[in-house]
Every structure is written in structure tokens, then in C-alpha cells.
Amino acid sequence: xSRRDELIGSIGDLLRLQSGLALVLHQAVAERFGxxxxxxxxxxxxxxxxxxxxxxxxxxxxxxxxxVTALIDRLEKRGFVERxxxxxDRRKVYVRTTGQHEEKLAEIYGPLSDATTRVLExxxxxxxxxxxxxxxxxxxxxxxxxxxxxxxxx
Amino acid sequence: xSRRDELIGSIGDLLRLQSGLALVLHQAVAERFGxxxxxxxxxxxxxxxxxxxxxxxxxxxxxxxxxVTALIDRLEKRGFVERxxxxxDRRKVYVRTTGQHEEKLAEIYGPLSDATTRVLExxxxxxxxxxxxxxxxxxxxxxxxxxxxxxxxx
DNA sequence: CAGGAAGTCTCGATCAATCGAGATTTCCTG
DNA sequence: CAGGAAATCTCGATTGATCGAGACTTCCTG
Numbered sequence: 001x002s003r004r005d006e007l008i009g010s011i012g013d014l015l016r017l018q019s020g021l022a023l024v025l026h027q028a029v030a031e032r033f034g035x036x037x038x039x040x041x042x043x044x045x046x047x048x049x050x051x052x053x054x055x056x057x058x059x060x061x062x063x064x065x066x067x068v069t070a071l072i073d074r075l076e077k078r079g080f081v082e083r084x085x086x087x088x089d090r091r092k093v094y095v096r097t098t099g100q101h102e103e104k105l106a107e108i109y110g111p112l113s114d115a116t117t118r119v120l121e122x123x124x125x126x127x128x129x130x131x132x133x134x135x136x137x138x139x140x141x142x143x144x145x146x147x148x149x150x151x152x153x154x
Numbered sequence: 155x156s157r158r159d160e161l162i163g164s165i166g167d168l169l170r171l172q173s174g175l176a177l178v179l180h181q182a183v184a185e186r187f188g189x190x191x192x193x194x195x196x197x198x199x200x201x202x203x204x205x206x207x208x209x210x211x212x213x214x215x216x217x218x219x220x221x222v223t224a225l226i227d228r229l230e231k232r233g234f235v236e237r238x239x240x241x242x243d244r245r246k247v248y249v250r251t252t253g254q255h256e257e258k259l260a261e262i263y264g265p266l267s268d269a270t271t272r273v274l275e276x277x278x279x280x281x282x283x284x285x286x287x288x289x290x291x292x293x294x295x296x297x298x299x300x301x302x303x304x305x306x307x308x
Numbered sequence: 309c310a311g312g313a314a315g316t317c318t319c320g321a322t323c324a325a326t327c328g329a330g331a332t333t334t335c336c337t338g
Numbered sequence: 339c340a341g342g343a344a345a346t347c348t349c350g351a352t353t354g355a356t357c358g359a360g361a362c363t364t365c366c367t368g
Contacts, residue, residue, distance in 0.1 A: 003279060004279055007279065007282040007283060007285075008271055008274045008275065008282065010290075011289060014293055015172075015289070017293050018176070018289065018296065019176035019180070021296040022173035022176045023177065023180055025300060037191065112295070112299045115299065119295055120288070123288060128288075130282075130285060131165055131284060132161055132164055132165050133277070134273070134282075135169070136164075138270060141269045142172065144269075146179060
């Protein structure tokens with residue numbers, strides 16, 4: 001086996017390892033939040049999307065509207081999100097994060113993020129450049145793959 | 155902001171992105187297996203550990219023994235694992251994978267794995283070398299971090 | 309303003325996963 | 339072989355998340 005193939009093999013292993021670790025970490029985060037994975041996912045969604053309605057959550061997750069209501073109830077009860085009605089269409093209910101979410105995330109991920117930065121700082125620009133190129137291409141591959149696996153949610 | 159800092163920032167973003175994608179992918183895999191995340195996790199455990207007993211699963215996961223029994227029932231019913239008793243201590247029940255798990259995993263991840271390999275093949279050895287170094291250091295950081303977050307499971 | 313549609317919520321029922329207590333089988337010690 | 343410990347399983351009850359049907363409020367069209 002060539003040095004190239006060896007490298008490619010071990011990078012593959014490392015990527016799988018990182019995926020596994022990400023799962024464990026995510027699990028730990030969900031526990032720390034006192035939320036199940038689905039709820040945490042919707043919380044992330046709320047943090048990212050500007051004007052997230054209950055109906056939109058149902059659409060994205062495939063859940064029934066009643067399940068979404070219950071979900072928002074849970075998130076609201078724990079203070080992670082707030083409901084507010086659209087001023088111009090009062091049927092709609094928007095969900096926005098209160099800030100607790102981001103705060104808590106930063107609290108949890110802060111040390112990891114710092115440690116990651118320190119590691120990266122120990123490499124030269126050439127290496128970092130290569131890493132960024134590779135990771136961005138890999139991200140594209142993953143995204144395409146996931147897209148092809150789940151054709152329903154456009 | 156220096157070029158270094160820019161690079162470090164975007165690599166951080168890419169790493170977070172990859173983590174997110176890993177989650178989505180894992181979710182998709184669990185669905186494809188018809189298993190919940192907990193069950194899938196135990197299945198992975200069974201695939202990795204040589205002599206995995208029911209009690210060991212309870213220990214690792216923190217579940218009660220009755221929950222573990224139910225879990226193994228589910229996995230067994232779907233053909234992913236088999237129970238067999240220890241020949242020298244017939245109280246113990248070992249759980250081993252039947253091979254369906256690995257087969258199905260390969261089936262799902264095959265295309266992604268191939269695409270990943272193709273991407274990596276498009277880079278030169280110097281770049282790959284840098285990537286491997288960085289990823290292996292980052293993996294170490296993640297592992298340490300997870301260890302410090304969950305001190306209970308040694 | 310009437311009628312229907314859209315968006316969300318309420319309610320009752322269901323299902324999966326879990327727990328605790330106790331039963332069962334097997335092992336170990338004397 | 340008796341007694342207790344270990345490993346797992348069974349059973350009944352509980353909890354959390356979900357669904358479907360329908361209620362409610364609001365919007366839009368004519």
C-alpha cells in the first residue's frame with residue numbers, strides 16, 4: 001500500500017471517529033439541556049431561522065401540528081423559546097429563542113472551541129490551508145450525499 | 155484579522171458543519187435500520203466489543219437491566235444480534251452481531267466512503283499529511299473533552 | 309358581513325421505552 | 339447439599355411523545 005493510500009485510509013478513520021465523537025457530544029449536550037434530540041434540533045432550527053412558525057416546524061420535521069405544539073410548549077416551559085404572533089397575520093405563531101440556548105451552548109462548547117483553536121494555532125498556514133480545502137470539499141460531499149439520501153425535505 | 159486567524163475560523167466552521175452533518179446522517183442511518191438512536195448505539199457497541207454481556211450494556215448505558223433485556227429483544231427480533239450463553243457461566247448472556255449490521259452499514263456508507271476517498275485522492279501527499287496531523291490532534295482534543303464532560307463512564 | 313380557508317391549539321387515545329419489584333436460573337462457598 | 343449471590347428475565351405500571359379529530363381564532367374573498 002502506498003503512502004497516499006495509507007494516509008487516505010487513516011484520514012477516513014479519523015473522520016469516522018470525529019463523527020462518533022460528535023454524536024456522543026451532541027448526546028451530552030441534549031442531556032445538559034434537559035431536552036431530547038428532536039427538541040434540541042428544533043431549538044437549533046429556531047436559532048438559525050429568522051421567522052420560524054409552528055407550521056414551518058411541522059413541515060421541516062414531518063411531525064403533526066399537535067406534536068409541534070407540544071414541542072414548543074416544552075421548549076417554552078424551559079425558557080428556551082418564546083411564542084409571539086405575527087402582527088399582520090395574527091393566526092401565525094412565531095418561535096424565537098430567548099438567548100438561553102446560545103448562552104448554554106457557548107458555556108458547553110467554549111472550552112472545546114478554545115482547545116480546538118489552540119491546536120490549529122500550532123500549525124503553519126500552509127497546513128491550515130490544506131485542511132480547509134479538504135474539509136470544505138468533504139463537507140460538500142457529505143451534503144450532497146445527505147441530499148440524495150433524503151429527497152423529501154427540499 | 156490575519157490570514158491565519160481567518161483560516162482557523164473557517165476550519166472551525168467546517169468542523170461544526172461536519173458535526174451537524176454527522177448527526178443528520180446518523181439519524182438517517184437509524185431510520186434506515188428501523189432503530190432508535192439508543193438501540194443503534196448498542197448495536198455499534200456489540201459490533202465493537204468482543205464479549206458483550208447484557209449486564210455490561212446496562213453498565214455502559216446506565217439503563218436498568220429490564221430495559222436492556224427489552225433492548226436486546228428488539229435487536230434480536232430484527233435479526234441484528236444473537237444471544238448466547240457463556241459455556242462456563244451459564245448465567246451470563248452474551249450479545250453478538252449477526253453480520254446484518256455491518257452489511258447494512260456498508261451498504262449505506264459505501265457511496266459516501268467512496269466519494270470521500272475520491273476527494274482525498276485529488277490532493278497531494280503533503281496536504282494529506284497535514285490533514286491527518288490536524289485531524290488526529292483534534293480527535294485527541296475531542297476525546298479529552300468528552301472524557302472531562304462525562305466522568306462517570308470509565 | 310358570510311363563508312371558507314389557514315394556522316394553531318385542545319383533547320383523548322395510543323405506542324414505545326423505561327422503571328421497580330420480584331421470579332428464575334446458575335454459580336460459588338462451606 | 340444448603341444458602342446466598344450474580345445475571346438475566348418477566349410483569350405491571352408509568353412516562354413522554356406522538357397522532358387524529360375537531361375546536362378556535364384570524365384572514366381573505368366576494
